[in-house]
Amino acid sequence: MISIDTIDHLVLTVADVDRAVEFYGRILGMEVVTFPGDRRAVRFGHQTIKLHAASELVEPTATHPVPGSANLCFVTTDAISRVQEHLRANDVRIEEGPVSRTGTDGSITSLYLLDPDGNLIEVARYDEETEQ
Structure with missing residues (x-):
């Protein structure tokens, strides 16, 4: 048996890298980074989301990489109310929430929205956190 410790990065296939960078950077506050070969990504904490254009896939790739298939x-x-206010101020439609869900480490309160490619994005806060 092997042991997996953490996720280093994920790859999202997107229709338009610039549009995805704008959304994840401006709306979700992630750091925009550029890798060799002008490949673009966003970073938060110790994780990275690499953004690959559907029209210019980087090999190797998934069997059916298509924009809008991620969740x-x-x-x-941040307080969920603060997240709601930020999304509304930036004209981002909240698909659902706030709703109670279960995360890896316990109860969470979540908001659901769609990114520009239609990927379902959940922004959650652990319930035991003190509201800020």
Whole structure:
């Protein structure tokens, strides 16, 4: 048996890398980074999401890489009410929430939205966190 310790990065296939960078950087506050070969990504904490254009896939790749097929959950320490206000101020539609869910480490309160490619994005806060 082997042991997996953490996720280093994920790859999202997107229709338009610039549009994805704008969303993840401006709306979700992630750091925009550029790798050799002008490959673009966003970073938060110790994780990276590499953004690959569907029209210019990087090999090796998944069997059916298509924009809009991901479902990702990001954890915040911000108050969910603050996240709601930020999303509304930036004209981002909240698909659902706030709703109670279960995360890896316990109860969370979540908001659901779609990124520009239609990926389902969940922004969650662990319930035991003190509201800020």
